[in-house]
Amino acid sequence: MADRGFARASLFEMLLHEGIDCVVRFDNNTTLWVNGKACRTGDIALGRKSLRWLGSVRYHAKRKVPLQVLVCESEGSRWNLATSLDRAGKPRQVYFSRMQIEEMFRDLKQHLHIQKMPYATLARKATWLLLCALAYTYLYWVGVLAKAAGLSERYHYWKTESVFWLGLQLVRHHDPWLATLTRGLLKPAPIPYHFSG
Numbered sequence: 001m002a003d004r005g006f007a008r009a010s011l012f013e014m015l016l017h018e019g020i021d022c023v024v025r026f027d028n029n030t031t032l033w034v035n036g037k038a039c040r041t042g043d044i045a046l047g048r049k050s051l052r053w054l055g056s057v058r059y060h061a062k063r064k065v066p067l068q069v070l071v072c073e074s075e076g077s078r079w080n081l082a083t084s085l086d087r088a089g090k091p092r093q094v095y096f097s098r099m100q101i102e103e104m105f106r107d108l109k110q111h112l113h114i115q116k117m118p119y120a121t122l123a124r125k126a127t128w129l130l131l132c133a134l135a136y137t138y139l140y141w142v143g144v145l146a147k148a149a150g151l152s153e154r155y156h157y158w159k160t161e162s163v164f165w166l167g168l169q170l171v172r173h174h175d176p177w178l179a180t181l182t183r184g185l186l187k188p189a190p191i192p193y194h195f196s197g
Contacts, residue, residue, distance in 0.1 A: 001098050007082065009060035012067060016084060023083045023091045026059075030080070032069060033058035041080050044071050051092075107164045108132060136164065138185075143167030145181045 002011075007026035015022045028042025034057050046052050050073035058064035059082055070081045070091045083091040108114040112135060117128040143163030146152070152166060170178045 001094055009063040009065050012059060012065045012082065013063070016065070016067075021084045023081055023085065023094045025095065026080050026082055028078070028080065030059070031061035033064055041069075041071065046071060046073060046078075103162050103164070104136070107162060107168075108136060111165070111168055112136060139167035139171065140164045141167070141185055142170060142178070142181050145184050146170055146177065149177065149181070151175075151177060 001022070002024045004025050004027050007024050007030070012022070012024070026041065028040065030041045031038050032041055032044075032054070033039075034044075034054060038061065044052060044054070052071045054069040054071065057067060057069050059067045059069070067082045067084065068086055068091075070079075070083065072079050072081070072092055074092065074096065079092070079095060081091045081095055085091050085094075112132045114129075114132050117125060117132075119125045119128075140163055143166035146166050147163055151170070169175075170181065
């Protein structure tokens, strides 16, 4: 799994040769060969579902590496995903999980300041990490429930909607919904989380 900076034909050739599955995002200016015709990826229309599975194509204007391509909209931006996987839904889920991991590291650094942990002893470092993990988990799931309850618009975030950030805003603003959402976390029932990618 990799981002646009790694989308090179030589990398795909090596991965295919070694039999290593991959999902790599690439930019709109990349040339694909679809049904024997060269086209710019950004010119490919997505359709009503904001998703287009191109299946077997050739990647790169000259090297023509055989790959599967999924073009979709997710998290407010267009994703062009080159993959060795042969099902349309799998690359999207894999790449979406990568985005969630990146969001988690961003949130841990920006909002929980994990990099400023007091590390005089190993015990202090372990305690700080545990506290950050507990706080992150609580705020994340409060945010999931808040999103399901339609509270996202109340605390709109400028670029991407992070459920962690939404949970954090509910706590910071002493939102009256906080107690209800927290009780929802304590119920032994499935939490209404849907894949948004």
